[in-house]
Amino acid sequence: MANWVPLWLHRLGSPPTFYRFAGSVYPWALGLAILLGGVALYGGLFVAPADYQQGDAYRIIFIHVPSAWMSLFIYGVMTLAAFIGLVWRIKLAETVAMESAPVGAAFTAITLATGSLWGKPMWGTWWTWDARLTSELVLLFIYLGIVGLYHAFEDRRQGARAACFLVLVGAVNVPIVHFSVNWWNTLHQGATIRLLGPSHIAASMVWPLLTMMAATKLYYIASLFARVRADLIASEGGKAWVRDLALGPAGGGKA
Template sequence: MANWVPLWLHKLGSPPIFYRFAGVVRPWALALAILAALAALYGGLVLAPADYQQGDAYRIIFIHVPSAWMSLFIYGAMAVAAFVGLVWRIKIAEVVAMESAPIGAAFTFITLVTGSLWGKPMWGTWWTWDARLTSELVLLFLYLGVIGLYHSFEDRRQGARAASFLALIGIVNVPIVHFSVNWWNTLHQGSTVRILGPSHIEMSMLWPLLTMMLATKLYYIASLFARVRADLIATESGKDWVRAIALAENGDRP
């Protein structure tokens, strides 16, 4: 068993094997993500009661909170993949890191927009230089920095390595975002959902929130695998396995 796991991971690092693996997993992940998102939206927007203080305005949390979680989760995954790519020079790890950045940036942008939409009726302003909001904005700039640095090099692998260093440097901001409400006096409310210990939220509100969290993670997998497959086809276009795929797909064409 101890020898099998590294061998399996080593094989998965092969572009043609990962391409086929991602092609099998992606449609299942996307289908499950859609089903989970629909269930979460129905539970959060229809079944869950209105909040006794915020009324129906609180329902934006079913988009805002899972997006905020994903903005941090994806950055962590990107940093791990960047580290693996830098240390062991595994091409798939570099591709995973770089293709994670646009998805993470999208979730971070959604977090900031939905937070502003919630903040206007709750705080009376669209934006304030609150510790949580400011550190989340810095997270978006880090994502954009990784994307920009990656695409500033003609050699994609060289660009990926440079951007990977930036991703690793920026990982210090992730705990700042997460713990900002505890470290500073902030307008942003503290955590109500806890993995360890009881959550301070009604079960009728909690299960749609957790279901949406599952949906966003499944969507990340589906989106990431689609982006990685497209990247591999572009960068490996001269390889025999890519030509074999092209011939197989066009084999019945005149």
């Protein structure tokens, strides 16, 4: 088993193999993301009832909460990819980690922005140095630091490896973000949806949230695969498979 995992990863990590695989998955992931995102927004904005305390102001959670989940989920993917890239020297794993960072930073920025929009009417302020908000802001800075460090090197592999080390170091902040509402006395409310145990939210509000969660994950897959495919073309430009791809069927290549 110990030898099977690296062998499987190396096979999946073949640039031409992954390029074809990502190209076949991308349109389906993007199409489903758009479809489910539209359904989730309709359910959250028009089907779910108004909250008995917050009124309609709470509806921003259908963007805020899935974005917050994604900010942590993507960093988890990056941590795994960075570990694989550093241990087994798989170039594609490094690429996945690096190309995930801008997407994760975008979701984190959306989380902070929508949280501020919700916080103003609920807390009376756009921002407070709450444990959850502060640790999420730190997560955004880590994302931006990874992007900046990656692009600070002329050698892409050196930049990716240095940034992968930063990914592993920054992973300590993920549990802090997740458990901050339990570890400290914060203004931010605790978890209302539980996979194990009862959820403290109406069922009519749960399904749009879960649907949007699925939509954001599919969007991440589509965005990541598109970014990785573009990176592979740029970094592998001198390889035969890229030349065959550029020539198309007339040149004997396969997409």
